[in-house]
Amino acid sequence: MPATNAKPAAKAAAKQAPKSIESKLAKLGLRTDMDLVLHLPMRYEDETQIVPIREASLRGGHVSQVEGVVTKNEIAYKPRRQLLVTIADETSDIQLRFMNFYGSQVKQLAEGTRVRARSEVRHGFFGAEMVHPVYKIVNEGAPLPNALTPVYPAGEGLSQTILRRAIADAMKRVDWTDTVPRAVREKLNLAEFQPAVRLLHYPPPDVDEHALTERSHPAWTRVKFDELLAQQLSLKRAQQARREKGAPVLGAVGALSASFLEALPFKLTNAQQRVVEEIRRDLREDYPMQRLLQGDVGSGKTVVAALAAAQAIDSGYQAALMAPTEILAEQHFRKIAAWMEPLGVKVAWLTGSLKKKEKTAASEMTESGEAQLVIGTHALIQDTVQFAKLGLVLVDEQHRFGVGQRLTLRNKGSDGLVPHQLMMSATPIPRTLAMTYYADLEVSVIDELPPGRTPIVTRAIDQNRRDEVIERVHAAAQEGRQAYWVCPLIEESEALQLQTATETYETLAQALPDLVVGLVHGRMKPAEKQVIMDAFSAGEVHVLVATTVIEVGVDVPNASLMVIEHAERFGLSQLHQLRGRVGRGSAASVCLLLYQSPLGPVAKQRLMTMRETTDGFEIARRDLEIRGPGEFLGARQSGQAMLRFANLETDQWIVEQARDVAAWLLESDRPEAEAIVDAHLQRWLGGREEFLKV
Template sequence: MPETKQKKPAAPKKPAATAESKLAKLGLRTDMDLVLHLPMRYEDETEVLTIREACMRGGEVSQVEGVVTSNEIAYKPRRQLLVHIADETGDIQLRFMNFYGSQVKQLAEGTRVRARGEVRHGFFGAEMVHPAYKIVNEGAPLPTSLTPVYPSGEGLSQLVLRRAIADAMKRVDWTDTLPPEVLKTMRLHPLETAVRTLHYPPPQIDENALIDRTHPAWTRVKFDELLAQQLSLKRAQRARRAKGAAKLGKVGTLSSAFEASLPFKLTKAQQRVLKEIREDIKQPYPMQRLLQGDVGSGKTIVAALSAAQAIDSGYQAALMAPTEILADQHFRKIAAWLEPLGVKVAWLTGSLKKKEKEAAYALVESGAAQLVIGTHAIIQDTVQFAKLGLVIVDEQHRFGVGQRLTLRNKGNGDNVPHQLMMSATPIPRTLAMTYYADLEVSVIDELPPGRTPIVTAVVDQNRRDEVIARVHAAALEGRQAYWVCPLIEESEALQLQTATETYETLAAALPDLRVGLVHGRLKPAEKAEVMDAFAAGDIHVLVATTVIEVGVDVPNSSLMVIEHAERFGLSQLHQLRGRVGRGSAASVCLLLYQSPLGPVAKQRLMTMRETTDGFEIARRDLEIRGPGEFLGSRQSGQAMLRFADLETDGWLVDQARDVAHALLHEATPANKATVEAHLERWLGGREEFLKV
């Protein structure tokens, strides 16, 4: 008897996502989450115009009401639904390019419709394209406030969001978390009044102030958000100070001999910053200091002098850099300074051979290596320090939160190492006050003497031959040049191909010069070989990807060409430009661009041409790109400020900082309760993300 084929059981259908799960995807899990999910814009549905009035106002968004007189699906020039509605003054066409079968039935002849959209005058008369609409009964009441439009997610309608928020508003505890004296001094609205105004603004409200977020209701919400952030960061700072740290109080023979051996004198800014760090690491609680300074301001020597104090005090120091090229630059420079003075400096990166790694591990664990320099290989579990007292993290925004925490946890017992974080991307004041409120900030705001200003020119790609001639002329004068290839984020392989092609083109165009190539795919030994040859002057032109962005210091290089400069961010362009201008020769940076330029790219290139001041560039970068560029992965897992804008609300940051300080400084039971309630309302379980 033939076998009958068994039918495979149908795969079980996935349960449809509930409204709760859709809300949870947006991070809306509690009533307070919903209440603080504020509108991104508003629609005015408080007024209905006659169709004739709306048509006379052509080009404006208007709301009309009428009865459907015809409904048809047309196929020219493409499939579309055409619906005509009329009132006693005239008629108008509603046109839908994308529609469902249910809409055709819903908008049947005789149905009363209220539609809102921009009125256009086309070949077939007045029309609205894809208007918002609802089916209504004759005499249906109009809303009495502006209609909020909320940030939403897939499958989550505005109607569902509005209902969920309205329900949450009835259940939530509206007790104000701000002390009455703060409300009075700052003339702030009560929170409930402010939030209700933003969800249900009355028709007579100043709509412009609502949209540009300058209305007093917005001010209250922004202040509360900033205060929560300040309280959380400052409380984290206090918690860190409660932990123990080694007192690195000895500025001894090594520090003195090191400073005396330097062939240059520290600038006043370097001396000031070094004094701040030295005072910090003498304390019995861990230093958490951010050292920022423009490209070439001399942060490395300050870091090395800080490490010398740790070594003088009988402890080890570690310096971690994000790339092998940068770590290698630090190692060569600092080892040349300290090893002649009897300091053992260990080198540790992922590319070391097994035997070399094991030898380095043994030096670190025994304490024979007083200073360890390397990449994230330093934080591997296999690396055990004998007595780690100071951790230095260069280009700190390029490391993840977890990586920096792991290095900090390499201390012994209850002692946490002091931590110095360095950044060559100057951070605007408001950003530092907001996102780095838990750190002490030191700024080297002075360049060493003898540096020549860099002239920056913006050049169209069509003049590429002239640029090659400029490179040739510089080489004949005994100078060296960088040629940086375009950033191609979507494909590392394509970026490598571009770099290789550029190298071949330049080698062919400049047969009497030595052209070198360095990129991220080269083995560390090959990279080091090329960089050594360039530093020694054996290579005239170095073709490179952005691996040379930081740390490369060749004083004889005086010309930088950045190809497709419009693809780079401002801080990257500034970092790349900082590779030249390190000697006494006049230096030039040429920004090659492909026209036409978009408005943002044009703004960036104009900024680079106008100023070499890193802090001014950082300020403009904040305007263009927002805070993410500066923070890197510091805020990993935690959203940026949702309501406050650091460019326009800097004055509120100052106020929030002062109120946070007062609440934490005077630790009365009432103040403690206020702090807890405010943080619970605004951060809930997310406070942990701010503590690193």
């Protein structure tokens, strides 16, 4: 199958296109003819009919296109400088109002000129008007378009006229060969590629306009399918490429693994046992494991990761655990070292804040192989840190690391072997998102909480009732319980008018003189933070005022009350993570969401979701509805083109079709299958496919 035409898009802008247009098109990612052809309209304007001015005036609030002759043209100065142009037809007249205008427009819209204008009709002081309408000068009887007019996403200095011309020229040059086999198109009832794309650029007059704007038209379905197929093919190919690389075989589940399980003061849940087995199977293979471990807050991912590390150590290799923040890395270090060191495992601790002498010692232990498990932050990926025999990489809260950071750690293997990788996320990823963006990963889910965890009651409370909340905190402390009070900012910001951590700390310390109030935030030195955290863990601090540094990893079973200040400013997954800091002991736990009225619709949705459910997967599903996929993916999306046309909420059925077709094409032994895959990926991703392979 021929490769897709990839001539420079600049040539399509115009014959002898100026360099400036070429660079402006490139900024939009439009570098080839096919890029232009796949730059589809974001909406359409109906310029196919003229409405008499009287009729347009009667249906105010709607967008209408009118045509008339200029009867009046004046520059007014009240309330501000503006150009007022009146046009009239045989039925009535209407005023065109321009707040910003050029001298050339005043001349262009001279009396006696025939104008065709399109905009929403409003009723002002002087009757019907259009404010800043789209207009053009026409001759009487000038023909109307016979199709809807496409409106394209445009960058600075790129007019719709330039884009339309560039796209029309590109369509004459591209190779329209259909990259989806006929058998697939017929089975899935898909439109052919060329007619579908042409219809989207030039919709005929009889098109179903609703289906077009809602993107449910068969032409849109074909485009969405192709886009999703390209993504699935690319990710699956990346997975195949990884399987061709060698990895250390970590086959031993020996004395350390057995002793570790025996020493645990609790039994693994069924879900944890199932996931441990999935990981153990992967580690026995001679190609790199690439597994995403997801589980709700408190489901016990750390112990599963520690068991994976034990298997690597039993097999004679080192394991490394990287966490995004020092406070989280230290939580892991304390917990895992307490499990592992009594069993004879040497655990090293490596972060950026260590003194030079300590850092050098930890690096030397790592390089010599004396340290069997190394835990730390992104300090692990520095050039100066070398591993003797790295077999397993564990990455916590993986979405908070950049693609390059994760690759650097994976590249620290020895003897040309790639270490196995287990990525962990406490933000459950909705199934559709996992299928689409994590098609190259195996996914394990811990879908069960350990026994004895108490349900958390969540309440949303107006800021006006702060005194009641402070009293609630006092009552909890008198019962021997502890509380978190979380604030979104450290310093005062007049623009946001938020209560700050430092101010809240002072307020609470004053309001609760008989209690010990602590403060932690991101700008404190790690040692200072740890002193406060240790005192809180020991029960010496009753109320911990904090920024979101305590979002993940903090485990204090005696803390049963969580207050989140300005909860309307947090995302759903963050609120869920913060709420997960309580409910870790046997006492009934409460999360109070303090909000500032009035609430916007999105904030209302978030707070309602938090009140209605504590199920992380349901929260993730609703969060995807509210925010879209971008923020879920975090830094994984670095360099990765987000879906432009498919919608993961409404198009799940297309995702499933694309996934199945991708698997069929890649597993096919038909000689033309590889050429089909190459052509489809070239058309949709061009040179960008490499970004998806990380």
